[in-house]
Amino acid sequence: QSVENIQKTYAKALIVDRKSLRKFQQNEDIIMAEKVLTEAFETDIKPLLFKVREEMGVPLNPLEFFRESGYINKLKRE
Numbered sequence: 278q279s280v281e282n283i284q285k286t287y288a289k290a291l292i293v294d295r296k297s298l299r300k301f302q303q304n305e306d307i308i309m310a311e312k313v314l315t316e317a318f319e320t321d322i323k324p325l326l327f328k329v330r331e332e333m334g335v336p337l338n339p340l341e342f343f344r345e346s347g348y349i350n351k352l353k354r355e
């Protein structure tokens with residue numbers, strides 16, 4: 278779950294309109310700078326994550342994959 282949250286946050290950081298953000302920061306327009314960040318933060322990036330995972334050939338739902346892998350039960354037995 279933590280890995281998935283990190284991936285979501287990283288993806289949102291990547292979609293920040295940095296050019297606009299820089300412009301607003303240089304003009305000391307904190308309202309518009311915050312708006313740029315908020316737009317990225319509120320973007321639903323699930324479709325992007327699914328596409329990237331699919332292209333990489335990794336599980337589309339990492340948490341579900343982990344739970345179904347039996348790894349926790351293996352650790353409990355050890």
